[in-house]
Amino acid sequence: MISKRLSRSTLPAFACALVNFVAAQGLILAGVTWPARTISAPGTLIVVHLLVIGWLSLLMLGALFQFVPVITCRPLPSQPLAFATVAILEAGLAGMVCGFIGFGGGSRELAIALPSGGAVVIVGVLLGCWNIGVPLIRSRPLPLPGRMILSGLIFLILTVTLGLSFALALTVAPLRPYLAPLMSGVGDHAIAGLGGWFTLTAMGVGYKLLPMFMLAPEERGITGECVHVLGAAGFALATGAGVARIWLTAEPLRIAQWTGYVAIGLAVTLYLWDIVRIYRTRRRALIEVHNRAVSGAFGFLGIATMLAAVFLATGHPAVGSPLVVFLLIFGWLTGLALTQLYKIVPFLTWLSRYGSHLGRGGVVPRVQDLVRERRGRRWFALYFLGVLLGAVSVLLRSGLAFRFDFALVTISTLGLITEYWRAWRGHYARPPNSRPDAPPFLPDPRGSP
């Protein structure tokens, strides 16, 4: 029996995302780019899009295919379409990478793959948003995490639309006079993507998962509502006014953009305060390693937000953006992703391989029995240390030191991927000791489909 509640596309999406993530890290270690290099360099564009589309977006969409039915108690409209979304996004990303290579090498024939790949990515995104959005829209009342995810999806569509405009401006000559001014809105594109899409969605997911795993009250009250409203309005104002200022110089637009920045700062501050409250009010004193390690990701979100505020207030946003973007992608979003995968992969493994054996004469392992927390703890410590040292190197503009620090990030990532793989293969699975008269353990799960 395969549960209808198990999303079959989630683990393949995670696998594709991890491959893209390792590829991006390999390019960084090979010296193709690093955070202080100009964003318009083809190598930088390849790495950035491998990270934000290939890694974070695929991972987030894959997670939402499983997570949204949990919070809405409604199935996805189409499981096959979830698979198709993953395949289409991978194909679109491959096209974009080819386009960037052609763009850098002066090949017009290859460069046209950039807008073509971008268009394919938009198709994948729209399919994914439809599949995830329908159960959210139909769910009444929709809980706070669901509303935050819905807002995140709107920003995802906005982000990829802006991205396609850039691709068209770069590669299609007749459109260049109309779209070229948009190229100065790369920062707004990043705010919509890293902020509106990833951060708002991750905050919503965190609001459900953290209380659930730590047995803390789920109701977030007015604080949670403020986080959502301030965050969504803040990212919308910052992005919208930023894009409008490309053509218009009206003072109200500048005020609106700054109002957006302030709202974002308030939303993040309130969110982090609320997260501390969740930890403090949890009923479960003994928490698992992913819930301890994720505090590193929240810490980097706070540091990145503070640094962004300092660089903006002092009038040096361009100087600070490489560091802030690095901290957001690797410290906050990837930190959150890697720690939560440490729980989600074993849980999906349990659902896929062990769930159908429950109550049928054998003892099944617990999700906790599929991992070795001691190993996970070491990899997470090394990962966050690598990010911290890497951030210092970016601040000091030392490319060589950065590559050394980043090696720690890559080694720990590979270590964690090995642990996910071992969890999936049942490498650590053993019978729990709670019942001495327990029947024999299940046969080797590696034989299971």
Add this chain to the structure above:
Amino acid sequence: MGDGSALNREHVLDALHEVIDPELGSNIVDLGLVYELEVEGGLVKITMTMTTPGCPAQDYILSGVHERSKSLPGVTDVEVSLVWLPAWAPRLMTPAAKAHFGVRD
């Protein structure tokens, strides 16, 4: 069971210790997920809940409860009802489970 004694509530509860909530990693009886259990002859009626609505493991847990109960000698039929009220809370755990998780009262 198996010694010829009549089926009773304790026999079923004891068997249900083998059905776990995979995420929390404890059995459903000690977690307090079993709200009511009645034995009427060979019929076992179980009313239970989950730790959270929409739990992805829900189908497996319900099926596990059904199968484990059905496997007991003397059981002819099993009815498992899933309810959401009262909502499950950590205070419903047994003292042993609370100690295991370090749950604060």
